[in-house]
Amino acid sequence: MYNKTYDTDKRKLLSGLSHGSIFFSLLGISVGIPIAILLVSDDPVVKDNAKEALNFHLNVWLYGIIFGILTWVLIGFLLLGILQIVNLVMPVIAILHCLSNTEQPYRYPFIFRLL
Template identity: 90%
Template sequence: MYDKTYDMDKRKLLSALSHGSIFFSLLGISIGIPIAILFVSDDPVVKDNAKEALNFHLNVWLYGIIFGVLTLILIGFLLLGILQIVNVVVPILAILHCLSNTEQPYRYPFIFRLL
């Protein structure tokens, strides 16, 4: 499916950086990392991983807004806790996948893919 002529170490690094950028979300620059990687890299696997990371960012923000509104009704506290757990665990799984399987991009489960 993908050409194998790309540098595997660079592929691992950029793919892991795309998915790991979610951990910088408090800095407000987290979404800029996969966007920059998307435009700078010409590796199709890295581009797919960057798009998937962008989709994950957008989904986390959307769910955060929805659960934040639900917090006003006292239902969202549990949902916000679950979202924070997902926000940490799933990107770690994505990074591990990118480091061990360089031939295909990681696909986050249960997200809307806008890109």
């Protein structure tokens, strides 16, 4: 699919950084990291990983709002707990995929892809 040769170490670093940016979400700069990588990089795999990371950010925020509203109904606490686990586990899986398979972007399961 991607014929041009790119630096695999740079690809691993930028793809991993895109997916790992979710861990900086409390700082408010987490979404800026994949946006910057998307704008700066010319590697199609890195761009696809940055788009997927942005989609994951948007989904986490959307589900956080929905589950936060549901907290008023008392079921939201369980859903917020599950969301936090997903928020920690899925980026780790994505980073490991980016480090082991540099030729294919990672796709998060069960998310809406807006980008």
